[in-house]
Amino acid sequence: TPFLLSQEQWNFGCNLMSTEENSWVLKTTEAPAPVPPPCRSPEQRLFTPNEAQHPPSEMEVQVEERCLEQVQTMVVGEVLKDVDTACKLLNIEPDPLGWNCVHVQKWLLWTEHLYRLPQVSVMFQELSGRDLCSMTEADFRQRSSQFGDILFAHLDIWRSAAAMKERCPPEDTADEDSWSDVMCNFPNQPIHLWQFLQELLLKPRNYSRCIRWLNKEKGIFKIEDSAHVARLWGIRKNRPAMNYDKLSRSIRQYYKKGIIRKPEVSRRLVYQFVNPVEWSARGE
DNA sequence: AACAGGATGTC
């Protein structure tokens, strides 16, 4: 796993999330009740016969691991979001290694304010981000016996977040027309209209409002917003004057070629791929 | 407004 919160960070994060003043952290998502079930008490362990307390099956273990993974992904996502917000507010970069003394002070003041710590930033004056990163937890404690560890843990979270960003760069979460879909990743790579339509159909999360499957197995799809689909096609092909009249003419060219046809019962804005087996057979 | 398909031009 590329990113694992230490137990300490985890607990720290949980405490932060359960602090109700911190609407800043986790405002939309429910706090994911991340506290692991307490270990079975010693007497339970002693007095429960092995047969009755059947060990978790492999599937149960897998399910649990997947749950944990999901929770972890969620927490990491929230942390990254929070880091982003703070960076914008403070006008600093996410990676502490790039901070100068002023940035460090900004970050300290922010952290103090956010978690209601007393003023400890004075103890960290004249330190750059690089200095901060080279310090051990003991060094932090030396400067602030009470809150050094908290600051250390928090800095570690930021460093981890920066490392994460480095590892998996700009994941675009655009909900509407994610630009990379419409513009192709490879400049001017020729694309066929039927391929483009399939691309849109593959991403219902982004495009189901303008085009969606009616029957995926049979390859029947419906264009819900003809103008929108035409606009997307026009962007991809660099044809600003594209409209549904012209797009549909191109679809009709497919009739003769046996790529797309009208379904048995012809319906408005509904078409059907002739051989949907080819791509559904390759699994999804 | 969508549909069908011929004609013609473009890359």
Added chain:
DNA sequence: GACATCCTGTT
């Protein structure tokens, strides 16, 4: 060849 554009006519 695969459209893009324009057009006539139909549903």
